[in-house]
Amino acid sequence: MSVWMWILTILIVILAGGWMFRKVGQITSGNTPYFRDMPYGVAVGYVAAALTLLFVITTYIKALSAEPGAEANKYFFFKLAIHFLLISAVAAWVFRWLGRQIGTAGTRKLFRQMPLTASFGILVIILYALTAIFAGAIAPYGQEEILGNANVVPGGDPNIGGDPKYPLGTDQIGRDILSRLIFGAQNTVGIAFATTCLAFFIGASLGFLAATLGGWLDQLLSRAVDALMAIPALIFALLLMTIAAVWANKFGIPLTLFMVVIIAVIDATRVFRLARAVGTSIVVMDYIEAAKLRGEGLTYLIFREILPNATAPLLAEFGLRFCFVFLTIASLSFLGVGIQPPLADWGTMVRDLGQFINFAQFAPQVALTPLLAASAIALLTVAVNFVVDWMLHRSSGLKE
Amino acid sequence: MAGILKIVAQRLALGLITLFVVSIIIFVAVNLLPGDFAEAILGQGATPESVAAIREELGLDRPPVVRYLEWLGNAVRGDLGTPMSQALFSAYSGSNAGSGIGTVMEQIAPRFRNTVYLAGLSAAIAVPISITLGILTALYRNSAFDRAMNIFTLSSISSPEFFLAYILILFLAVLNPILPSLSNVNAEMSFWSSERFVKTLLPALTLTLVVTAHMMRMTRAAIINLLASPYIEMARLKGMSPMRVIVKHALPNALAPIINVVALNLAYLITGVVVVEVVFVYPGIGQLFVDSVKIRDIPVVQACCLIFAAAYILLNLTADIMSIISNPRLRHPK
Numbered sequence: 056m057s058v059w060m061w062i063l064t065i066l067i068v069i070l071a072g073g074w075m076f077r078k079v080g081q082i083t084s085g086n087t088p089y090f091r092d093m094p095y096g097v098a099v100g101y102v103a104a105a106l107t108l109l110f111v112i113t114t115y116i117k118a119l120s121a122e123p124g125a126e127a128n129k130y131f132f133f134k135l136a137i138h139f140l141l142i143s144a145v146a147a148w149v150f151r152w153l154g155r156q157i158g159t160a161g162t163r164k165l166f167r168q169m170p171l172t173a174s175f176g177i178l179v180i181i182l183y184a185l186t187a188i189f190a191g192a193i194a195p196y197g198q199e200e201i202l203g204n205a206n207v208v209p210g211g212d213p214n215i216g217g218d219p220k221y222p223l224g225t226d227q228i229g230r231d232i233l234s235r236l237i238f239g240a241q242n243t244v245g246i247a248f249a250t251t252c253l254a255f256f257i258g259a260s261l262g263f264l265a266a267t268l269g270g271w272l273d274q275l276l277s278r279a280v281d282a283l284m285a286i287p288a289l290i291f292a293l294l295l296m297t298i299a300a301v302w303a304n305k306f307g308i309p310l311t312l313f314m315v316v317i318i319a320v321i322d323a324t325r326v327f328r329l330a331r332a333v334g335t336s337i338v339v340m341d342y343i344e345a346a347k348l349r350g351e352g353l354t355y356l357i358f359r360e361i362l363p364n365a366t367a368p369l370l371a372e373f374g375l376r377f378c379f380v381f382l383t384i385a386s387l388s389f390l391g392v393g394i395q396p397p398l399a400d401w402g403t404m405v406r407d408l409g410q411f412i413n414f415a416q417f418a419p420q421v422a423l424t425p426l427l428a429a430s431a432i433a434l435l436t437v438a439v440n441f442v443v444d445w446m447l448h449r450s451s452g453l454k455e
Numbered sequence: 456m457a458g459i460l461k462i463v464a465q466r467l468a469l470g471l472i473t474l475f476v477v478s479i480i481i482f483v484a485v486n487l488l489p490g491d492f493a494e495a496i497l498g499q500g501a502t503p504e505s506v507a508a509i510r511e512e513l514g515l516d517r518p519p520v521v522r523y524l525e526w527l528g529n530a531v532r533g534d535l536g537t538p539m540s541q542a543l544f545s546a547y548s549g550s551n552a553g554s555g556i557g558t559v560m561e562q563i564a565p566r567f568r569n570t571v572y573l574a575g576l577s578a579a580i581a582v583p584i585s586i587t588l589g590i591l592t593a594l595y596r597n598s599a600f601d602r603a604m605n606i607f608t609l610s611s612i613s614s615p616e617f618f619l620a621y622i623l624i625l626f627l628a629v630l631n632p633i634l635p636s637l638s639n640v641n642a643e644m645s646f647w648s649s650e651r652f653v654k655t656l657l658p659a660l661t662l663t664l665v666v667t668a669h670m671m672r673m674t675r676a677a678i679i680n681l682l683a684s685p686y687i688e689m690a691r692l693k694g695m696s697p698m699r700v701i702v703k704h705a706l707p708n709a710l711a712p713i714i715n716v717v718a719l720n721l722a723y724l725i726t727g728v729v730v731v732e733v734v735f736v737y738p739g740i741g742q743l744f745v746d747s748v749k750i751r752d753i754p755v756v757q758a759c760c761l762i763f764a765a766a767y768i769l770l771n772l773t774a775d776i777m778s779i780i781s782n783p784r785l786r787h788p789k
Contacts, residue, residue, distance in 0.1 A: 282476045290763045297748045386730050390745050415629045429618035432610050436613035
């Protein structure tokens with residue numbers, strides 16, 4: 056196995072390089088404390104990082120200078136990834152800089168403390184929201200419009216079977232892929248957002264109710280949630296979708312509606328757990344006692360006393376829950392039981408176009424489309440996670 | 456020691472009850488089908504004879520409670536019933552032989568072994584890597600290394616499995632043909648053969664990417680949580696090296712949460728294989744499950760669901776018990 060030999064060689068180079076790096080540093084710097092006290096692990100880390108950087112830069116130079124053809128195809132995706140990383144870093148930086156100049160004192164302060172990842176996340180979320188809202192105006196064609204030529208190659212180059220009218224080509228029955236990607240933002244993100252809101256409405260209201268009232272209601276709801284949570288979410292969703300498919304056929308209700316309800320109920324169990332835990336710790340506070348003594352009703356207690364004090368953890372949970380719901384819906388669609396055609400949806404697009412990945416060596420543009428749909432999903436969840444991570448970090452004042 | 460045995464016994468009993476309740480939920484869910492599933496599956500083209508034949512074949516003409524108890528009793532003895540496809544075949548051809556489908560158990564058993572192999576291989580790669588990386592990021596927290604790892608793990612946690620799978624296929628199978636992109640494992644390959652290993656490596660790497668991030672972040676958080684404790688301060692003031700402080704003093708106390716997150720991720724591996732198996736066409740139980748969902752083969756769906764839930768509950772239970780056992784205050788009560 057030559058691969059194993061390669062790995063072994065690289066390991067030895069890194070390990071020996073770390074020792075040499077420290078030694079050379081000690082000698083040339085006249086044994087300054089920095090090099091004298093440097094742990095071996097840190098030295099190895101520097102060498103490994105330098106080697107990785109070197110590898111990336113040399114590959115990128117090779118990619119830039121590669122002749123068009125098989126050689127360039129090989130580096131096509133690498134080059135694309137590097138360009139994307141650079142552009143997104145610059146965009147995030149500019150966005151943060153703008154945020155520091157424009158806006159109220161509060162938002163400017165927020166942007167001053169923001170790491171680059173969080174500003175990238177916020178920028179991406181704003182872009183997705185704009186795309187979803189104005190999808191109809193941005194997209195060149197309708198999502199269900201069949202435009203004639205099927206399987207037009209992306210890139211718009213007529214020599215290899217492209218068409219400048221369809222920059223990302225058309226799919227197997229001749230719908231414009233770019234338009235479907237844009238409408239996918241509306242459908243996939245919109246449905247996921249609605250599902251998360253429904254899950255939060257069910258989970259949080261039941262959770263707060265259980266926390267305030269306690270007693271048998273609390274026991275009943277908690278045990279029911281325990282039982283539902285013992286079944287893995289995706290598996291349970293698939294089982295219920297099988298059954299829902301029969302119902303949907305029988306009554307002519309769209310399957311997507313069933314999916315929203317099913318996923319909302321499954322995710323509401325997780326929200327319930329959190330809402331109940333946060334609620335029970337708030338309910339024992341003195342101000343709740345005072346409100347109860349004043350004779351306030353249940354609605355007042357939940358909406359005016361508990362909810363405002365539980366916003367921070369619930370908001371962070373909303374972000375994470377949205378990611379889970381979004382990924383579950385994408386996975387279900389990818390497996391073929393989620394959002395139903397003819398609605399454009401990213402998960403379904405990945406499944407339909409997935410096999411084109413195998414042509415990446417000969418025509419990288421063709422392999423690009425399924426990856427674009429998949430990375431549209433990944434980009435949004437990564438962005439939301441970056442923002443939530445920053446929010447949690449800020450609110451917890453994490454140790455160390 | 457008697458105290459700990461009691462706690463463990465309680466947890467086991469709780470696990471059994473949960474499994475029982477889950478089996479009821481699954482059964483009730485399946486019985487929510489309008490009419491019964493003989494009609495539901497045959498749909499418009501059903502003749503009364505074929506519906507009756509399937510009903511008899513699957514025993515649908517008896518009350519639900521009896522059917523539930525019978526299903527549960529058979530499942531405990533390892534008989535998970537007849538797949539719909541088999542029932543359809545024998546309803547039309549009049550005989551049981553020659554369809555090549557067999558019982559649900561015969562369908563599931565070899566695939567279950569494949570899935571366990573895949574999950575086991577991923578765990579064998581992921582657990583050592585994630586714990587090492589977790590310790591390293593805790594050791595060099597807030598350094599450039601830590602930040603880079605944070606970005607990397609956040610991205611891989613939040614990407615859908617099929618995205619990671621396609622990226623790996625693109626770079627490791629298509630552009631640089633190192634590994635095969637199709638995991639056509641078959642029964643002839645022995646459990647330890649290198650061919651099976653190589654063919655399973657790409658799906659295993661995908662799953663590794665998915666679970667490593669989570670385990671690593673939890674390991675890091677568990678260790679960093681302890682670093683503010685007085686005894687760590689003491690160890691540091693003694694002049695111990697940071698590595699030694701973490702490995703000898705912080706790690707043993709962080710073991711309970713780490714074991715917990717490892718077991719939870721193994722539970723995730725058993726169920727998270729569904730999407731990965733479909734991408735790589737790996738003949739595991741997840742793929743069987745998805746295929747059965749698509750053709751609405753209810754007995755198989757029911758059985759797969761039960762197996763997944765059982766594995767999930769079992770691993771959660773293990774996580775619970777392991778974290779009890781790893782707590783010395785519970786092991787040696789005063």
